[in-house]
Amino acid sequence: MHKKDQISDSELVTQYVAGNQKALAILVKRFHKTFCNHAYWIVKDADTAKDIAQDSWKLIIDKVATLQNPARFKSWALRIVHRKSIDYVRTIAKQKQQNQEYKVTKSIRDIPLADISQEKQQLKKAIATLSIAQQQVVRLFYVDELTLKQISNTLKISVGTAKSRLFHAREELKKQLKK
Incomplete structure (x- = not known):
């Protein structure tokens, strides 16, 4: 058995709180894999589990003195x-759940074609050809009347990405409607 392994966890914690950085290194070496495995057991993704373990270490280090x-x-x-x-x-x-609520394909395709004018039918068909991401932005911008900043918060994307998706969706709709 190594000398490091003979030191108890409580002694290492006490030493770290007293200022011994090596004690923290031993604790990390002793428990990091256990933390990763525990997180993986819950999230079922190895990379995410490693990120969670890393974030947990930050909190543990900040709060260990308490x-x-x-x-x-x-x-x-x-x-x-x-x-x-x-x-x-x-x-x-x-x-x-939020992404499901904002899926444009359901709401656009659920509108009966007989109830709307010829132009609206063409627009509906053109929107249906857009990617799901573009349909979401178009719906949020034109139907729900959200700003680009609100769209970026809702979809968890940057404002630039929201703006780009809206621009490309408009360009594609212009092409579709000119046909």
Whole structure:
């Protein structure tokens, strides 16, 4: 057994809080893989699990001085990783739900063709040929009357990307409607 492995977690935590950076390095070496595995068990993506473990380490390092019982470091730190993993899963689920709510294909295709004029029918068909991403931006801009900044926040994209998608959608619609 190595000398490092003989040092308890609580002793390492105490040493780190006292200013020993090497103690933190030992803790990271001891637990990082465990944190990654725990996050992977929840999020089912290796890269995301590594990111969550890294973010968790940042929080652990910031808050370790507030840990009242250093002997409980492992369970305390795993709880942080667990919560961050669950938060990530919830965020992804919420984003998927928002994207489903703003899917243009459903709302545009659900409009009966007999109820609208010839020009609107042509426009509807032209919009249906756009990519889903372009349809989303067109709907949010023209139907929901959101600003480009609001669209970027809603779709979690940059303002530049929203502007670009809208521009390319308009250009494609011009081509489609000239036919």
